[in-house]
Amino acid sequence: MDKKQVADILSEIGTLLEVKGENPFKCRAYHAGARIVTSLTQDLSVLVTSGEIRNIKGIGDALSEKITELVTTGKLEYYEKLKSSVPPGVLQMLSIGGIGPAKVRVLSTTLKIATLDELEKACKEGKIRSVEGFGKKTEENILAGLSALKTYSARHLISSAEPVAKTMAAFVAKLKGVSRVEIAGSLRRRAETIGDIDILAVAKESEAAAVMQSFTSHPDVERITAHGATKSSVILLSGISCDLRIVNELEFPFALNYFTGSKEHNVRLRSLAREAGYSLNEYGFSKIESQEKRGASKQAFRCKDEEDIYRMLGLAYVPPELREDCGEFEKAQEKKLPQLVTEQDIKGTFHCHTTHSDGAHSLSEMANAARTLGWQYLGIADHSISASYANGMTEQRLKKQQKEIDLLNQNWSNFRILKGVEVDILADGSLDFSDDVLAGCDYVVASVHSSFKMTEQQMTERIVQAISNRNVTMLGHLSGRLLLQRESYPLNQEQVVDAAAKCGTIIEINAHPTRLELNWRMCRYAKEKGVRVAINPDAHTMNGLKDVRFGVGIARKGWLTRQDVLNSMTLKEVQQFLVRRKKERE
DNA sequence: GCCGTTTTCGGCCCGACTGTTTTCAGTCG
Numbered sequence: 088m089d090k091k092q093v094a095d096i097l098s099e100i101g102t103l104l105e106v107k108g109e110n111p112f113k114c115r116a117y118h119a120g121a122r123i124v125t126s127l128t129q130d131l132s133v134l135v136t137s138g139e140i141r142n143i144k145g146i147g148d149a150l151s152e153k154i155t156e157l158v159t160t161g162k163l164e165y166y167e168k169l170k171s172s173v174p175p176g177v178l179q180m181l182s183i184g185g186i187g188p189a190k191v192r193v194l195s196t197t198l199k200i201a202t203l204d205e206l207e208k209a210c211k212e213g214k215i216r217s218v219e220g221f222g223k224k225t226e227e228n229i230l231a232g233l234s235a236l237k238t239y240s241a242r243h244l245i246s247s248a249e250p251v252a253k254t255m256a257a258f259v260a261k262l263k264g265v266s267r268v269e270i271a272g273s274l275r276r277r278a279e280t281i282g283d284i285d286i287l288a289v290a291k292e293s294e295a296a297a298v299m300q301s302f303t304s305h306p307d308v309e310r311i312t313a314h315g316a317t318k319s320s321v322i323l324l325s326g327i328s329c330d331l332r333i334v335n336e337l338e339f340p341f342a343l344n345y346f347t348g349s350k351e352h353n354v355r356l357r358s359l360a361r362e363a364g365y366s367l368n369e370y371g372f373s374k375i376e377s378q379e380k381r382g383a384s385k386q387a388f389r390c391k392d393e394e395d396i397y398r399m400l401g402l403a404y405v406p407p408e409l410r411e412d413c414g415e416f417e418k419a420q421e422k423k424l425p426q427l428v429t430e431q432d433i434k435g436t437f438h439c440h441t442t443h444s445d446g447a448h449s450l451s452e453m454a455n456a457a458r459t460l461g462w463q464y465l466g467i468a469d470h471s472i473s474a475s476y477a478n479g480m481t482e483q484r485l486k487k488q489q490k491e492i493d494l495l496n497q498n499w500s501n502f503r504i505l506k507g508v509e510v511d512i513l514a515d516g517s518l519d520f521s522d523d524v525l526a527g528c529d530y531v532v533a534s535v536h537s538s539f540k541m542t543e544q545q546m547t548e549r550i551v552q553a554i555s556n557r558n559v560t561m562l563g564h565l566s567g568r569l570l571l572q573r574e575s576y577p578l579n580q581e582q583v584v585d586a587a588a589k590c591g592t593i594i595e596i597n598a599h600p601t602r603l604e605l606n607w608r609m610c611r612y613a614k615e616k617g618v619r620v621a622i623n624p625d626a627h628t629m630n631g632l633k634d635v636r637f638g639v640g641i642a643r644k645g646w647l648t649r650q651d652v653l654n655s656m657t658l659k660e661v662q663q664f665l666v667r668r669k670k671e672r673e
Numbered sequence: 674g675c676c677g678t679t680t681t682c683g684g685c686c687c688g689a690c691t692g693t694t695t696t697c698a699g700t701c702g
Contacts, residue, residue, distance in 0.1 A: 112685055116674035147675050185691080187700050220699085224692060475687050476702055514689085536702060537689060 090124055090131050093157050096166055097121040097150070099178075103169050105188035106177060106195075120150045126447035126628055132158055176202035183232035185225070193218060207233050242280040243327050245637060249274060251325050252284040255305065259286060259331060262301050264294025267339060271346035276407045277640030284329040285346045287339070295333050302331045338370045340390045345369035352410035359400045359416070372399065408643035427643045428622075430636050432655040437466030437507060437561065438532055438595060438623035439632070443488045444469035445477035446627040450488070450504065451495055456629035458502050463658040466505040467492065468532045468563075473511035473519040477536075480508075482524045489527070503658055505529045505665075509563055514538040516552025518559070525558035530665050532595065534563025547579040551586040557672040560665065561621060562587060564597035580609045588616040591668060593653055595623050596638045596645075610645025620645075621653040 101117030123145045124131065134140040135158045141151040157163050180191045180203065194200045197218055198209055206229065209215055215226040252270050260268040265288050269275070272285035290298050299319050303311045312328070313320040320330045334342040345353060345368065360367035365374060372388060390396045394404040402419035406427060409415040418424045440446035441453055448456070450467065457465035469488065470479035480488065485508055492504045509532045510518045510525065518525070518533060525531050533553050541549065554562055562583070587594055594613050613620055622638035624631055635654070642652060649655040656664060 110674080113674045115685080119675085145675070149674055185700065189699055220693065222693060228692090473688085474702080478686080539702085540690070 088157050088161050090127060093131065093154055094121040094124040096157060096163060097124060097153070100153075100166055100169060102178065102181065102188070103173055106173055106181070106191055107169075108189075108192055116145075116147075116150070119145050120154075122447065124154065128452070128629075135159065174201040176200075176205070179203055180206060182236060183229060184235070185228045185232065190221075190225075193220065203233060203236070242282055244280055245274065245278065245640075246634070247325070248281045248284060248327055251307075251323060251327055252286070252329070254307070255284065255302075255323075255329055255331075256286050258305060259288050259298065259302060262290075262294075262298050264291040265289065265298060266291075266336070269343055271343055272348065275347045276349065276410055277637070277643070279637075279641070282328075284327060286329065286331045287342055287346055288331060288333050289336050289339050290333045292335070298333060299331070334370070337389060340392050340396060341367070341371050342369045344393050344396055347407050347410065349411050351412035352405075352415070355412045355416055356400070359402075363400060367396075372396075406643065408640055409646070411644070414646075425646050425648045428639060428647050428649050428652050428655060430639050432649045432652070433462065433622065433635055433639065434655060434657055435462040435464035435466065435505075435661070436623050436626070436632070436635055436654055437505065437530065437621050438468045438509065438563065438597070439465060439626045440469050440477075440509075441467060441488075443467075443484065444474070444479055448627075448629050450491060452629060453626075453632070454495060454502070454504055456632050458499075460632060463501065464503045464505055464661060466507045466530065468507035468509040468530075471508055471510040471519050473513065474509075474536055479511075482520055485520070485524065486527075501658075503662075505661070507532060507560075509534055510559075511536050512550060512553040514541075514549065516549045518553060518556055522556075522558055525556075528558075529662075530560035531558050532561045532563040533559045543579055547582050550578070550583055554583075554586060554590050554592040559590075559592060560668065561593040561595050563595055564625060581612060584609065584613050584616055584618055587613070587618045591671065593619045593621050595621050596641055597623060597625050607641050607644030610642060610647060614645060614647060614651055619653055620647060620651055623654075 097117050098121035101114045101121065104114045104117065105111070123143060127134070127143075129139075131140075131154075134143070135155050140146055140154055141148070146154070153163055153165060174195070177191055177195050177200075180186055180194070181188065194206065194209075194215070198214060200206050200209055210226050210230050210233075213226070215221050215229065216223050252274055256268050256270050259265060267289040269287050270284065271287050272283070273281040274284060288298065295316060299314060299316070303314050303319050303321055305321075307323050307325070308321045309324045310322040311319070312322060317334070318330065318332050320328060322328050332342065332346065344356075357367045360372065365372045371390075388399070390399065397404050397419065402416065403422045403424050405415050405419050405424065408427070409424070415424065435457065439453055441448060441450045443450070446453070446469070453467070454465050467488070469485075470477045471485070472479045472481050489506050492506055496504055506529045508520065508525070508528050510520050512533050512535045513519055514537065533556070535546070535550065550562065553559060584594065586592075594609075596610060610620060620642065622635055622642050624634040624638065626632045626634060653661070653664070
């Protein structure tokens with residue numbers, strides 16, 4: 088059992104104990120244990136075998152025993168017992184916004200509600216409001232939450248779907264007779280959330296049946312929903328559905344294009360083909376008058392890759408991220424698609440947390456990870472004092488951190504840690520650190536972390552007020568909320584971008600996949616207004632640094648080029664830029 | 674359940690907000 092699996096179980100134990108009304112500090116100890124296990128840099132099984140696990144801060148006798156049992160036997164009796172005492176539906180209720188462990192406990196004990204369906208029924212019958220501590224409003228909120236849950240539960244964050252997809256694709260690639268495998272669909276388009284995983288493979292016809300058989304009997308498959316000669320669908324243990332389609336070599340480019348989508352892009356592409364006298368489907372081009380059916384031999388002409396398909400229609404190759412029918416066809420016709428920012432263009436980042444606030448890794452660990460990624464700089468922006476839940480720093484602690492950064496920076500000639508901070512934008516638009524302290528930073532990220540339920544106008548004014556502060560360099564993530572299940576806070580994005588243009592503020596694309604606040608439309612508006620963008624992972628861990636790639640995907644949807652993105656500047660350029668910007672505003 | 678220059682018990686992060694009830698518990702970040 089690996090770290091992630093162990094951490095997931097510890098965390099679930101914490102949640103189960105919460106629902107059962109256990110001592111909150113005991114619950115927290117399990118959740119903390121899960122975080123600690125996740126952020127371990129050493130091999131968990133080695134720590135267990137040597138007994139070192141017990142010496143890690145936050146892991147005491149009880150947790151080390153449970154971790155040991157999990158790692159050595161793959162099971163935990165305590166967990167199994169605990170889990171069987173709480174119906175699964177009761178845990179699901181926790182995903183409804185505004186419903187926490189205490190409310191769930193009351194509902195399951197007084198009204199004996201054990202499933203989401205029963206909960207919905209009880210709400211509709213007005214039974215919830217009769218329970219002490221509950222009222223009409225709570226009932227309405229639960230119903231709204233249930234409806235949001237239904238909308239979003241069918242979709243998965245790219246961060247959780249991608250590793251699953253890669254595992255399955257790698258498995259298929261190794262099967263006999265398979266010569267080529269690609270992940271298609273919204274995953275290839277790097278959408279923030281995906282509905283299902285689409286895997287496309289080229290296989291010998293004689294081996295296709297065996298490939299399908301192996302695919303549907305993979306150990307991660309929970310249920311088979313379709314099993315055919317060219318297409319099979321399964322539901323994986325992770326709850327994500329996964330399709331495998333097999334085509335031949337000649338069909339592959341067409342199938343890849345078709346299954347990558349988006350639907351809107353495909354419709355437009357097919358209509359362009361039609362104008363040219365061809366019908367386009369997942370198997371190839373065919374002459375309209377003949378209306379040939381499927382079959383490689385019926386292809387009007389061959390295309391060796393997707394580029395050929397676009398070329399046939401007089402278009403430049405459109406990268407998957409841009410396939411939304413949002414202007415890419417016009418640009419592709421004029422051969423004026425922008426040179427988009429790529430992962431390789433990233434020279435560093437600006438919004439990372441460390442153990443100085445709520446990060447999981449130390450300054451030097453983060454810096455080393457950034458160096459391994461080949462970056463020239465790493466911007467550290469730990470939380471300020473108001474973010475007390477995130478161990479926000481006092482002004483004194485920030486100064487101490489800056490001294491530590493100075494010391495570390497002596498180690499390198501071709502790499503720099505930049506001194507930033509993430510200050511809170513308070514409800515009145517003021518910042519929670521003094522101007523003196525902020526002026527001492529290389530740059531300042533300002534973010535909203537509280538009072539989310541303002542009106543759109545109030546929230547917009549609050550943020551505009553904050554970015555007018557001459558010390559603010561960058562506007563941090565524009566929502567502290569999860570992408571799934573929750574609404575972003577109300578905001579007039581155009582007004583904020585307009586204000587940023589006036590103040591010279593950089594807009595952060597928060598690349599952490601659960602906090603995708605700036606959608607690509609806003610990216611695009613920022614570009615129109617000449618507002619510079621920074622792609623930031625909001626990374627709390629070394630692994631999180633890699634999340635910058637999600638931001639790259641979103642940036643590409645916003646048609647951003649290297650020139651628009653702060654992270655693509657070299658260290659020297661960034662330093663000059665930050666100094667120049669400070670002078671301009673003083 | 675974990676921790677300890679306040680060390681074997683007592684404290685563990687906290688402020689804002691909401692919905693409830695009318696002073697507070699629960700939720701969230």
